[in-house]
Amino acid sequence: PAPTLALAPTESWEQDRVAAPSVIKWPNGRWWMLYEGGQNTPAIGLAISDDGQVWSKQGIVVPNARNPSAVVLGDRIHLFMERPGATGIWLATATTDAEFSLSTEPVLMPRAAAE
Numbered sequence: 001p002a003p004t005l006a007l008a009p010t011e012s013w014e015q016d017r018v019a020a021p022s023v024i025k026w027p028n029g030r031w032w033m034l035y036e037g038g039q040n041t042p043a044i045g046l047a048i049s050d051d052g053q054v055w056s057k058q059g060i061v062v063p064n065a066r067n068p069s070a071v072v073l074g075d076r077i078h079l080f081m082e083r084p085g086a087t088g089i090w091l092a093t094a095t096t097d098a099e100f101s102l103s104t105e106p107v108l109m110p111r112a113a114a115e
Contacts, residue, residue, distance in 0.1 A: 015039045022070040034068040042066040060093050061100050
């Protein structure tokens with residue numbers, strides 16, 4: 001089949017902007033694309049594909065987040081991101097059910113400036 005442009009901003013929450021795709025492939029062969037959408041209120045959305053070419057958007061999986069970077073470790077996806085107005089790198093995890101659990105604190109903070 002012809003590829004579907006999963007990153008065309010077609011959803012209202014995307015506010016005419018999509019960016020920063022991070023694509024992973026589950027051991028079962030299913031592809032996930034996590035991407036940033038929105039301008040004033042950025043969020044991370046999910047698109048799923050069985051073949052890596054035709055994508056189906058699933059909506060927002062992490063609100064108030066940007067710059068997704070994902071990796072599969074075992075049976076979990078680890079999604080690292082920035083949060084607008086918050087310092088550091090944050091982590092959300094999920095299994096193949098796409099129900100992400102967000103860390104309560106950043107997992108990585110900037111190093112303190114040298115005095």
